[in-house]
Amino acid sequence: MALLSCKPTIDKEEELPAISFFYWKSTFNVKDVSVDWLDSIPVNKLYIRFFDVDVDVDQGPVPVAPLTGLPQKLPYSLTPVIFITNETFLKVREERELVDLVDKLVGKLLQMSHPHNVKEWLIDCDWSPKTRIPFFKFCRILDEKARNNHIELKATIRLDQYKNVESTGVPPVKSGLLMAYNMGALENWETSNSILNEKDAAAYLQNPKRYPLPLTLGLPFYQWGVIFRDSIFTGLINGLDTSDLTDSTRFKKTGKNTFELSKNTFLQGFYLYEKDKIRIEKVGKDEILSITHLLKKWKAVNDNKEIVFFHLDERIMDSVNGSFFKHFSQKVSVTKTIIRQNDSLK
Numbered sequence: 001m002a003l004l005s006c007k008p009t010i011d012k013e014e015e016l017p018a019i020s021f022f023y024w025k026s027t028f029n030v031k032d033v034s035v036d037w038l039d040s041i042p043v044n045k046l047y048i049r050f051f052d053v054d055v056d057v058d059q060g061p062v063p064v065a066p067l068t069g070l071p072q073k074l075p076y077s078l079t080p081v082i083f084i085t086n087e088t089f090l091k092v093r094e095e096r097e098l099v100d101l102v103d104k105l106v107g108k109l110l111q112m113s114h115p116h117n118v119k120e121w122l123i124d125c126d127w128s129p130k131t132r133i134p135f136f137k138f139c140r141i142l143d144e145k146a147r148n149n150h151i152e153l154k155a156t157i158r159l160d161q162y163k164n165v166e167s168t169g170v171p172p173v174k175s176g177l178l179m180a181y182n183m184g185a186l187e188n189w190e191t192s193n194s195i196l197n198e199k200d201a202a203a204y205l206q207n208p209k210r211y212p213l214p215l216t217l218g219l220p221f222y223q224w225g226v227i228f229r230d231s232i233f234t235g236l237i238n239g240l241d242t243s244d245l246t247d248s249t250r251f252k253k254t255g256k257n258t259f260e261l262s263k264n265t266f267l268q269g270f271y272l273y274e275k276d277k278i279r280i281e282k283v284g285k286d287e288i289l290s291i292t293h294l295l296k297k298w299k300a301v302n303d304n305k306e307i308v309f310f311h312l313d314e315r316i317m318d319s320v321n322g323s324f325f326k327h328f329s330q331k332v333s334v335t336k337t338i339i340r341q342n343d344s345l346k
Contacts, residue, residue: 016333017217017305019325020045021312022081028069032313035075040322045077047122047308050112053084053105061088061101063108072115079154080109081122089131089138098134102141110149121146122177124156132169140172154216159183159204162211176213177308180205180295181220181283187233192257193281195220198290205294214303217295221309221316223282229273237268239315242280244268257281285324295332307332 019041023032033046051066063082082105092101109121123142127135143153152174161168162178170176183201184194196219225240226233244267245251251259254277261276272278298304307329309316 015305015335016329017299017307018045019043019329020047020216020306020308022046022218022308022310023048024081024311025049025313026065026067028067028071030071032317033074034317037317037322038076041325043076045079045306045308046074046312047079047081050080050082050109053082053088053101055085055088055091060097061092061104063105066108066112070112074116078113078116078118079120079122080113080118081124082109084123084125086126086128086131089125089127089134092138093134095137098138098141102138102145106142106145106149118151120152120154122154122156123173126156126158127161127171129168136169136171143173156218157211157213157215163204163209165209165211170212173213175216176211177216177218178211179218181218181310186226189228189231189233189277189279191279193283193287194226195222195224195281196283196287196291198294201291201294205291205298208298208301210301210303214305216306216308217299217304218308218310219288220283221288221320222311223280223284226279226281227270227272228277228279229275234276235270237270240268240278240280241282245278245280251278285320288328289331292328292331296334299332299334 020043021038023046025032028048048070049067051063053061054064056062088101092098109118121142123139125135139153139155146153154175154177155171155173157171157176157178159178159180180201181196182194183204184197185191186194223239223241225237225244227235227237242257245253245259248262250262250265252262254260257280259278259280261272261274261278263274265272309325
């Protein structure tokens with residue numbers, strides 16, 4: 001007589017997260033998208049900023065600075081991104097107003113997406129306790145419209161919203177994108193790197209919690225200059241590098257990544273004054289690798305299958321070999337145990 005025996009097989013599988021990139025410019029430039037470089041990683045998806053939403057005095061909330069120059073064909077899947085200011089949901093709170101806003105944005109999204117086969121929209125809004133209720137209502141309405149068009153809705157999650165999920169709540173969307181950057185005190189001159197540093201990252205990721213939604217992980221790969229006047233933060237110059245500050249007649253180096261103006265000068269379209277201070281903040285390979293151990297802990301408890309870097313441009317492709325991102329994906333991968341039940345006859 002044959003007996004049915006169930007023998008479990010225990011396998012270990014290494015889950016390599018997919019690598020994607022943000023494209024965050026108002027004009028699409030094909031020079032920023034090297035197919036050979038992206039294929040060497042490989043990359044299958046781009047998150048492309050389509051437009052922002054802000055409140056106009058006369059018209060109310062409207063799309064602003066829409067993307068131009070998007071090719072009709074791209075060799076990658078495309079996720080349109082909308083950045084919505086927090087102020088929008090201070091002004092637009094009633095159900096009817098939110099429905100009108102959603103209708104306006106959906107029409108714009110569908111028009112700009114054609115003829116691409118879009119399967120996902122990403123909403124980027126740093127909601128606050130004062131705007132959480134109208135923002136969540138907005139997400140519910142937009143999610144229904146998205147599903148009607150066979151599109152999934154995703155929302156960005158800031159680190160404080162992830163850490164304090166009990167008080168901040170969870171947006172009613174299909175999935176989230178955790179923005180693991182801009183974590184330090186930007187407006188404090190003593191801060192060394194507010195974009196990303198190991199100490200601040202540990203405060204959020206050292207003892208990670210499982211978020212109620214599947215999460216794409218967003219990481220930085222950019223730089224900027226932080227400007228101070230009379231010890232007060234006055235603004236940012238995107239893309240500024242120490243190599244832009246080598247003229248000793250204008251810039252005096254005061255620290256590893258800090259400078260002081262020796263005289264009034266123009267710098268990349270900004271007029272700066274003598275005694276103004278500049279702090280260069282940069283996230284590259286070394287900074288990303290410094291938090292690998294924290295990311296592995298975070299990934300071990302969260303549903304994560306994708307990492308997206310902010311952002312894609314000529315600088316990153318000229319300075320970093322695509323193989324780095326493949327290597328990074330392997331370093332933060334998590335090995336999971338899979339138990340399979342096998343049926344066999346004896």
